[in-house]
Amino acid sequence: MSKVIGLYWFTNDLRVHDNPLLSKAAAEVDQLICLYCYPSVSPYLARYSQQAKWSEPKLQFLDASLHCLNLSLNALNQRLLVVDSHPYHAIKDLVYGLGVSHLYVDAVAGCDEQSIIDSLKAEFDALDVAQKEVRTLFTLEQLPFELSALPDTFTQFRKQVEPLVVPLPISWVKRLPSLPDTLSLPGISLTHHGGSALFEGGEQAGLAHCRRYFSSACPSEYKETRNALDGLDYSTKFSPWLAHGCLSAKTIYAMLKRYERLNGANESTYWIYFELLWREYFYWYARRYRQKLFRFGGIRNQPPLTSFYAHRFQQWKNGQTPFAIVNACMHQLNQTGYMSNRGRQLVASCLIHELGLDWRYGAAYFESQLIDYDVASNWGNWQYLAGVGADPRGSRQFNLEKQTQMYDPYQEFIDRWQGRCDASPLDSVDMVDWPVLTGRRDPSAVGKP
Numbered sequence: 001m002s003k004v005i006g007l008y009w010f011t012n013d014l015r016v017h018d019n020p021l022l023s024k025a026a027a028e029v030d031q032l033i034c035l036y037c038y039p040s041v042s043p044y045l046a047r048y049s050q051q052a053k054w055s056e057p058k059l060q061f062l063d064a065s066l067h068c069l070n071l072s073l074n075a076l077n078q079r080l081l082v083v084d085s086h087p088y089h090a091i092k093d094l095v096y097g098l099g100v101s102h103l104y105v106d107a108v109a110g111c112d113e114q115s116i117i118d119s120l121k122a123e124f125d126a127l128d129v130a131q132k133e134v135r136t137l138f139t140l141e142q143l144p145f146e147l148s149a150l151p152d153t154f155t156q157f158r159k160q161v162e163p164l165v166v167p168l169p170i171s172w173v174k175r176l177p178s179l180p181d182t183l184s185l186p187g188i189s190l191t192h193h194g195g196s197a198l199f200e201g202g203e204q205a206g207l208a209h210c211r212r213y214f215s216s217a218c219p220s221e222y223k224e225t226r227n228a229l230d231g232l233d234y235s236t237k238f239s240p241w242l243a244h245g246c247l248s249a250k251t252i253y254a255m256l257k258r259y260e261r262l263n264g265a266n267e268s269t270y271w272i273y274f275e276l277l278w279r280e281y282f283y284w285y286a287r288r289y290r291q292k293l294f295r296f297g298g299i300r301n302q303p304p305l306t307s308f309y310a311h312r313f314q315q316w317k318n319g320q321t322p323f324a325i326v327n328a329c330m331h332q333l334n335q336t337g338y339m340s341n342r343g344r345q346l347v348a349s350c351l352i353h354e355l356g357l358d359w360r361y362g363a364a365y366f367e368s369q370l371i372d373y374d375v376a377s378n379w380g381n382w383q384y385l386a387g388v389g390a391d392p393r394g395s396r397q398f399n400l401e402k403q404t405q406m407y408d409p410y411q412e413f414i415d416r417w418q419g420r421c422d423a424s425p426l427d428s429v430d431m432v433d434w435p436v437l438t439g440r441r442d443p444s445a446v447g448k449p
Helices: 019-030 043-049 057-075 087-098 111-123 154-161 203-214 218-225 241-246 249-263 269-293 310-318 323-337 341-354 359-369 375-386 402-408 410-414
Strands: 003-011 030-036 080-083 102-106 128-134
Touching: 003 080, 003 087, 003 249, 019 128, 019 154, 019 269, 030 057, 030 218, 043 359, 057 102, 057 203, 057 249, 057 341, 057 359, 080 154, 080 402, 087 102, 087 111, 102 111, 102 410, 111 241, 111 269, 128 154, 203 241, 218 269, 241 375, 241 410, 269 375, 310 323, 310 341, 310 359, 323 359, 323 402, 341 375
Parallel strands: 003 030, 003 102, 030 080, 102 128
Antiparallel strands: none
């Protein structure tokens, strides 16, 4: 009797704990291939980010996460096959070459990945494709509404899902089927380069970070500290591991509830769950709107009034705008691959409103740089701030001078990240290449020599 061969396509679910889809694969097939397709910068992303490659911190975190996953698979007599080819072609070759009959893949938020899955289904009628939500608090079946009826705002969504019971995380996968003997597809050698200055990638590092965080008093103070611009403990810092699926949202929720049982619940501990729900909302938002997540006019196709100045975009990317708080945040991002949530709101508001640029350029640049990039949260939040997404009040503009006074009154963050640069004009040329002179100054520098 021929053996049933399965293929688990890892995307942003780089773990073996609380992974019900991997457990399903282990129970259903005789042999298993664990595949990861190394990401490349797409033409769309290259156009809008104006970057040809990923940031070094982003690559470091990803490589560390893949290395950790491979070690976990090795302990189960498996290995991670990492290939530098398009997922459609890699999976197609394995289906044809080895007779793969079962494909397992996360219920992805990204429309590009889902399009690949849909194409494979159309080409291979006999291919059994299993998709399951492995990165969310809830499954599609649990939602109290059809996906097509996803609430238009986060508040409406939150009120409907808050009463739901979050399932407990499942235990670690204890056994995996072996690799097919005939597997000969070459893969990329995995080497551990270490993490960025702030974060170490991988499942083990993510779990260790959660244990450290919930063994401190930080969760009880989260709401008061979460808007800080710098430091390790002002916010949870779960996002890098959540984005890569090294941690599951359900695992974090279970740890949060245990913390509340031991230390008491308050508004701050609730706010951690509140933020997990924001992430949850954007996941379903991306599932519902698919390609509209990247459309200039957003989900209602109402394009904002913007122009594009290449010089302004380069100033924004390099932290050389007239706004010191924005420059500091961008320097932090470029050096570490990370930026606080408050910082992301400020630099996005600057790009959209002060610089008058197409929001997609900022969203794409974030994608190329952030170690905690998540397609749904990133593009959903940029739409939200640009006024083309899930916000009935329209675009959000922040007063950068007021924000500086609130969150960096002594300009320690600005100084640490060298936000004050030589005052250069916002535009060196106008839209028809005539030289432009301007006397604009950074409002945060008022009163300074």
